[in-house]
Amino acid sequence: MKIAHYAALVVAFSAPLAHGEDDSWKAVFSPLPSVTQPTDGVGKAKIALGKKLYLDTRLSKDQDVSCNSCHNLKTFGVDNEATSPGHKGQRGDRNSPSSFNAALHIAQFWDGRAENVEKQALGPILNPKEMAMPSEQAVIDRLKSDKALTTEFASAFPGEKDPVTYPNVGNAIGAFERTLITPSRFDAFLKGDSSALTEKEKKGGALFVKTGCIACHNGPALGGMMYQKLGMVKPYATQDEGRAALTKNPADKFIFKVPALRNVEKTGPYLHDGSVKTLNEAVSIMAEYQLGKQLSPEEVNDITAFLGTLTASDPSKLL
Numbered sequence: 003m004k005i006a007h008y009a010a011l012v013v014a015f016s017a018p019l020a021h022g023e024d025d026s027w028k029a030v031f032s033p034l035p036s037v038t039q040p041t042d043g044v045g046k047a048k049i050a051l052g053k054k055l056y057l058d059t060r061l062s063k064d065q066d067v068s069c070n071s072c073h074n075l076k077t078f079g080v081d082n083e084a085t086s087p088g089h090k091g092q093r094g095d096r097n098s099p100s101s102f103n104a105a106l107h108i109a110q111f112w113d114g115r116a117e118n119v120e121k122q123a124l125g126p127i128l129n130p131k132e133m134a135m136p137s138e139q140a141v142i143d144r145l146k147s148d149k150a151l152t153t154e155f156a157s158a159f160p161g162e163k164d165p166v167t168y169p170n171v172g173n174a175i176g177a178f179e180r181t182l183i184t185p186s187r188f189d190a191f192l193k194g195d196s197s198a199l200t201e202k203e204k205k206g207g208a209l210f211v212k213t214g215c216i217a218c219h220n221g222p223a224l225g226g227m228m229y230q231k232l233g234m235v236k237p238y239a240t241q242d243e244g245r246a247a248l249t250k251n252p253a254d255k256f257i258f259k260v261p262a263l264r265n266v267e268k269t270g271p272y273l274h275d276g277s278v279k280t281l282n283e284a285v286s287i288m289a290e291y292q293l294g295k296q297l298s299p300e301e302v303n304d305i306t307a308f309l310g311t312l313t314a315s316d317p318s319k320l321l
Contacts, residue, residue, distance in 0.1 A: 030220045033189040034103065034264075037181055045177070048158040052178030054151075055171060060144055062133035063089055069123065069175065072132075073101035075320045078268040078313075079182065084276025088126075089134035095242060097276035102317070103264045105180040107226035112258045112274045113248045114229065120176030124168065138168040145171070184265060184314030191311070199311055206308030209301055214293045223262035224312065231257050232274070235294040238287075242274055265317075267310045281306050 040046055055061065056069045072086040073079045079100035085093040096112050101119075104110065110122035126132040127141060135141050145151055146166050158174055159165035190198035199207070210216065219225040229245060232238045233256060245254035258274050271277065272284040285302050289295045297305070 030216050031192060031224070032222045033192045034106075034183050034185045034222045037183045044158065044160060047154065048174050048177040049181060050178075051154045051158045052174035052176065054154070055175050056178055060148075061127050061135065061141065061171075063135050067133050069101070069126070072098040072126075075101075075182075076318050078102055078184075078265040078317050079104075080269045082270065084271050086132075088132035089130065092131040094129075094131050096274050097271065099261065100265060100269050101179055102182045102184050102314075103223045103262060104182070104226075105176070106183075106221070106223045107259070107262065108228065109259060113245045114259050115248050118176065119179045120169075120172040122172075123175035123179070124172040127171075141168060141171065142166055182320060184317065186264070186312050186314045188311040200307075202304060202307045203311050204308075206304035206306070207311075210305050210308050213289060213295060213297070213301075213305070215288070215305070218260045218292070219263050223264050225260045226262035228260050229257050230260050230292070232291070234292045236291045238291045240275065244274070263309060264312050265314055267306070267313050281309065285309075 040049070056075075059065045059068045059071075061068060067088055072081050072088075074081055079102035080098055084097060085095065086098045087093055099112070104122075105119045108114070110116040110119060111125070116122035116125060127135050128138070145155075152166055155165040155170065155174075156162075159170055162170075187198045210219075218228060218230050221227045232240065232244065238256070240256065243255050245257045246252060248254075261272075266272075267281055270281060270284075271279050272281065273287075278284045278287060282302050285305050286297055289297045289302075
């Protein structure tokens with residue numbers, strides 16, 4: 003991160019924003035992209051099918067778990083549990099990230115093992131601790147037993163001889179998830195409305211920049227665009243080896259994808275294992291272990307006030 007960007011960002015938060023002023027700070031923070039609904043029938047059909055599949059418990063072995071169970075559209079794309087209950091109440095080792103704005107990330111899952119939301123959507127379906135379907139074919143057989151659903155697949159994937167395929171399940175769900183973009187007051191501020199944030203929130207934003215949080219939490223989603231070691235300047239106690247468990251490379255030990263901060267005040271508990279209950283605590287821990295800084299309670303409160311500006315309006319409209 004260039005020093006000039008830090009300076010410009012601090013100025014942007016600390017002083018009223020007016021059209022025509024220096025906007026170099028946008029190189030770090032930028033508004034979320036607009037949700038553009040497809041104009042063709044195929045795109046709309048694919049999104050509609052994806053939403054139906056996202057909410058469909060038939061994708062789980064006992065028909066009691068859906069994507070929405072862990073990534074609830076009513077609660078900002080999470081279930082607010084440390085780890086999520088899946089098949090027969092089993093729990094994994096990692097916290098379920100929000101599906102909101104996830105399509106903007108560099109990759110999916112805490113270790114980045116899926117390159118996009120289309121691939122990510124397929125993983126939990128076959129995971130024995132999550133949705134526990136025994137095979138891809140078992141998924142397809144169940145879906146094909148619903149003739150109306152088969153017709154919807156044909157509309158979403160026209161020209162395909164057999165559109166009900168396992169990859170197309172992910173393609174449809176991914177198409178829906180790409181619509182889960184949630185702008186907030188912060189986007190209005192970025193577009194020039196200085197009144198969109200209170201003075202306390204602007205103060206917190208300036209402190210967020212000055213403290214160095216933007217080194218990892220930048221871009222339209224304020225994160226999700228890089229991998230970083232948990233415990234950069236001070237070892238953080240965790241048994242989870244992060245990406246090393248996936249890559250088998252010792253250099254990847256304790257490295258995770260940086261979480262995005264959109265809607266973060268609503269998506270606790272925090273960290274990869276959901277062990278941190280409050281946002282204030284998470285801010286303090288990150289400052290200490292990632293940046294080597296001890297923040298005062300007032301500074302933490304100011305930063306969390308800024309983070310509150312990243313919360314979108316009622317997400318139930320996505321249902």
